[in-house]
Amino acid sequence: MVDQQKRIPKWLKIGAAIVALLIVVIGWKAYQTFLGPNITGDQKYVFIHTGDTYDKVLKKLEGQHIVKDIKSFDLVAKAMKYPTLVKPGRYKLTEGMSNRQLIGNLRGGYQEAVKFRFENIRLKENFAALLGKNFESDSTTFIHLLNNEKLANSYGFTKDNFFTMFIPNTYEIYWNTEPEKIIARFHEEYQRFWNADRKQKATALNLTPQEVSVLASIVKGEALHRDEMPAIAGLYLNRLRKGILLQADPTVIFANNDFTIRRVLNKHLTIDNPYNTYRFKGLPPGPIMLPSITSIDAVLNYKKHEYIYMCAKDDFSGYHNFAVTQAEHLVNARKFQQALDARNIKK
Structure with a gap:
């Protein structure tokens, strides 16, 4: 046995060692290229637009510094036939991802919603x-x-x-x-x-789901506090039933297309616009803002009362004083107007 080892030429041993080393180096390089970390943490997502070509993807990955080594990415992408399988989408990036992981997601269209x-x-x-x-x-x-x-x-x-x-x-x-x-x-x-329960409640109000939502948008525009929404909804429903103008300030602001208005004045009330509920009876043709689920349910589950007037409280708490008669309302309105004057709020 010893004699056989002695008979192996030295150059052959050296050659074998070199080959073994090359195998290790090549293996390590292949591992690094395919499975080693190559994705930076500079971006959370890569966005591949509809119609993007592979070249555009490469430029995006390099330009946004998404990958550390674009050449290794290109090598793996071509090996995995990604250039012919580009799919649009929003793909999540994780720092330290490998080329193989990212390309697998990209070619499979495994995007994050x-x-x-x-x-x-x-x-x-x-x-x-x-x-x-x-x-x-x-x-x-x-x-x-x-x-x-x-x-x-x-x-x-x-x-x-x-x-x-x-x-x-x-x-x-x-x-x-x-x-x-x-x-x-x-x-x-x-x-x-709009399940059966909500539809049934809307029908009981003699309103369509769309009309409920339009009214809910007004309620949302009036209410600063959720707990007051059912009472406000009840007031407007009372007005609708009695055929009284809604006279909702948020609709006037919408009609004037001026959302800086803090104090609705007579000049604002004259605008000839179907959203001006001081001039046009009933609900406006559409919402004055996107109603919330809370405001919609406040209309469907409104608070029953006899109020047909309301005015913001003069303490600027965001709540309202409600009234049954115009005389009561005028007292409340005067208090609020005086509070506005005291704060020099003119418009």
Whole structure:
């Protein structure tokens, strides 16, 4: 045995050692290229747009410093046939991910859905801007859809009340979902929200779900405190039943398209606009803001009382003084006007 080892040439031993070393080096390099960490922590997501080519993806990964070594990424991507399998989407990045992990997600289309939540939205334009910020399509595309009469009609709405279809909640939607399908997703939630119980309560009020939401938007505009919403809803329902003008200040502000108004004056009341409930009887044609679930349920579960007047309290607590007679209301209104004057709030 010893004699055989002695007969192995030295050069062969050296060659074998070199080959073994090369195998180790190549193996280590392959491991690092495919499985070693190559993703930086500079970005939380990579956004692959519809129509992006592989070259655009490479430029994006390099330009945003998403990968440390773009050449190794390119090598693995081609080995995994990713250049012909580019899929749009919003893909989550984790610092230390390997090329193989990221490319596996990219080529498989394994993106992370957007958790889209909204509330306290005043105008369609505000909503369109928020949608454009969170999804691939821009705000111009979304505002066009929100103002599309034909689309609104297809869901059973008018162009004016279409905004009531969007129920504030948290939605999980893929970033590159087509805008029309995003609208359809909101309609699914609307149908779930308006269950048999809510529809029955709306019918008892002699209102459609859309009309309930329009009234709820006014209630939301008036109420600074949730616990007062049912009382405010009850007041407006009393006015509707009696055929009295709603005379809701938030509708006047909306009609004037001036949301800086803190004190509604006579000059604001003269505007010829169907949203001016000081001039036009009944509900306006659409919501003055996106109603909240709380305000909708406040209308459906309104507080029964005889009040038909209300005025903000002069302590600026955000609550209201309610009244049955105009004489009582005028006393409350005078107190509030004096409080406004004392604070030099003129407009």
